[in-house]
Amino acid sequence: MSDKKLPEELLRLLKPRLPQMLATLRRLVTTESPSLEKAAADRCCGVVATEWNKHGVRVERIRQRHRGDLLRITHAPGNSRASGQLLVLGHYDTVYSTGTLARMPFRVQGGKAFGPGTFDMKAGIVQALFALQALQQTEMQLRKRLVFLWTSDEEIGSEASRKFFEPEARRSDAVFVLEPSFGPQGLLKTARKGVGEAELIVHGRASHAGLAPQEGINAIHELARQLTRIEKWSDLRRGVSVNADIIEGGTRTNVIPERARAILDLRALRVSDMRSLEDRLHDLRPLQAGARLEITGGFNRPPLESRMSAALFERARLLASEMNLTLGECTVGGGSDGNFTAALGIPTLDGLGAVGDGAHSTREHVIINTMPVRAALLAALLATN
Numbered sequence: 001m002s003d004k005k006l007p008e009e010l011l012r013l014l015k016p017r018l019p020q021m022l023a024t025l026r027r028l029v030t031t032e033s034p035s036l037e038k039a040a041a042d043r044c045c046g047v048v049a050t051e052w053n054k055h056g057v058r059v060e061r062i063r064q065r066h067r068g069d070l071l072r073i074t075h076a077p078g079n080s081r082a083s084g085q086l087l088v089l090g091h092y093d094t095v096y097s098t099g100t101l102a103r104m105p106f107r108v109q110g111g112k113a114f115g116p117g118t119f120d121m122k123a124g125i126v127q128a129l130f131a132l133q134a135l136q137q138t139e140m141q142l143r144k145r146l147v148f149l150w151t152s153d154e155e156i157g158s159e160a161s162r163k164f165f166e167p168e169a170r171r172s173d174a175v176f177v178l179e180p181s182f183g184p185q186g187l188l189k190t191a192r193k194g195v196g197e198a199e200l201i202v203h204g205r206a207s208h209a210g211l212a213p214q215e216g217i218n219a220i221h222e223l224a225r226q227l228t229r230i231e232k233w234s235d236l237r238r239g240v241s242v243n244a245d246i247i248e249g250g251t252r253t254n255v256i257p258e259r260a261r262a263i264l265d266l267r268a269l270r271v272s273d274m275r276s277l278e279d280r281l282h283d284l285r286p287l288q289a290g291a292r293l294e295i296t297g298g299f300n301r302p303p304l305e306s307r308m309s310a311a312l313f314e315r316a317r318l319l320a321s322e323m324n325l326t327l328g329e330c331t332v333g334g335g336s337d338g339n340f341t342a343a344l345g346i347p348t349l350d351g352l353g354a355v356g357d358g359a360h361s362t363r364e365h366v367i368i369n370t371m372p373v374r375a376a377l378l379a380a381l382l383a384t385n
Contacts, residue, residue: 006138007322007380013134014372014379021126021371022113024051028092028122029106029115033068035093035156041068044092048150051129055136067160068093068152072168075132077142084144085171086382089337090124090178090353091154091161092117095360104362112356112365123366124178124353125150130372131379140383144173151337157300158337169341174312174385176378177338177350180359186370187330188316189351190309193239194274195335196266196299198281200226202249203292206258216256220249222291223260226284230264233280239269239331240277266299267333271343274299301335304350308342312349312381319380325373352378 028051033044045061045068052059052073062070071092094117096104106115113123128148135142149168151161158165169175181187202223207216227244234241242264249260264281268274278298286293313329320327330351338350355374356366 006140006383007319007376009138010134010376010379011323011373013137014130014376017130017133018368018372021130021375022108022368024129025113025118025123025126026106027051028125029118030101032096032098032101033093033117033152034097035067035095035153037098038064038066038068040098041093041152045069045071045152048092048125052148055129055133057132062164064152064160070152070161070164071148071150073148073150075146077145084173086144086146086385087168087172087175087341088128088146088148088178088378088382089165089175089341090121090128091151091337092122092125093152093155094120095155108368111368113368114363114365116364118366119180119354119356119364120359121179121353123356123371124180127353127371127375128178128378131375131382134375134379135383142383144385146382147172154337158340162337162340165337166340166344169344169346172346175338175341175346175348176352176381177336177348178353179336179338179350180353181351181355181374182330182332184355184357184367185328186355186374187328187351188313188349189304189332189338190313190329190349191269191306191331192304192335192339192350193267193269193333194271194299194303194339195301196274196297198264198266198295198297199261200264200284201261201294202226202259203294204256204258204260205290207256209254209256213256217258217288217290219257219260219291222286222288223247223249223262225287226293227262233277238273239267240273241265241267242277268299269303269331270305271303274303301339302343304339304342304348306331308347309349312347312385315384316349316377316381319384320377323373323376
């Protein structure tokens with residue numbers, strides 16, 4: 001089969017599988033998997049493993065002490081001349097605690113499937129499973145080994161799983177991230193902002209606000225002046241933003257506060273801006289005599305810069321056009337594990353998962369009839385890269 005006819009054939013195979021895709025999605029969603037609840041996450045990991053074990057692939061369960069176990073699934077090409085590896089990356093953990101299903105049950109209504117984790121990102125895992133099935137059905141001679149890695153702590157920063165997926169990415173020629181797409185058109189995410197958090201603490205000196213105000217050093221006043229300075233660092237046209245999201249300080253109205261703190265949300269689209277922002281933060285000096293600043297934190301996810309996605313997106317766009325689909329791209333402010341793999345210098349394409357809306361909310365859902373289409377697109381990418 002020629003590469004040009006492949007996307008159409010994959011879509012033809014996958015469209016009739018929509019009922020099975022929905023049934024699989026139901027099984028995953030009704031097995032709750034909060035990031036912070038290992039026992040529950042492990043149950044979901046077992047359900048995911050069972051689904052993949054049905055299809056002649058190697059399924060490895062990577063045990064974790066404090067978080068849910070990880071799954072590494074390998075499909076080796078039958079072609080003896082094949083070489084290289086492609087990594088498909090995603091997570092099965094969700095932001096919803098155990099018991100959420102009682103008030104937010106899985107349901108299908110108006111062409112949409114609702115439920116905790118449907119959109120972010122269990123439908124992506126389902127689409128990947130059926131993409132692989134379609135490739136097996138076509139008996140395609142794949143060019144590269146396929147590795148699917150499903151993690152359990154993406155929603156809380158990927159601290160446990162990062163040491164597993166980064167080495168896997170280094171062994172790969174490209175990374176395809178099954179995070180949800182953006183908007184009703186299903187835009188792929190070809191750039192993501194780097195994300196960070198910093199804490200700014202001001203140490204002043206307490207004093208009686210009425211009897212000896214001159215002896216105090218007002219930590220809140222110092223913090224306010226510093227935040228006014230920091231606010232000017234945002235440059236939305238460059239994709240740089242600094243926001244004070246939490247402020248605390250003071251004890252009571254007649255005491256000059258000796259301590260105040262702010263938690264800052266940091267975002268940047270370029271690695272150079274990320275580093276510049278961190279340098280500026282750590283170079284801050286007090287504006288009030290006698291005050292002392294304590295600054296900790298910084299970026300925990302580097303940006304996914306568009307240059308790391310450009311060639312992969314162009315291939316995806318051409319494959320989509322062969323299915324009579326128009327595929328678009330976008331830049332988003334949130335981070336994913338694709339930020340980490342792109343920072344390693346590995347071409348990375350994100351947002352290949354479900355089409356829907358409402359991530360992390362009671363209206364979270366996927367648009368059902370897009371699931372075979374997204375599965376076909378992923379399968380075509382895996383077959384032609």
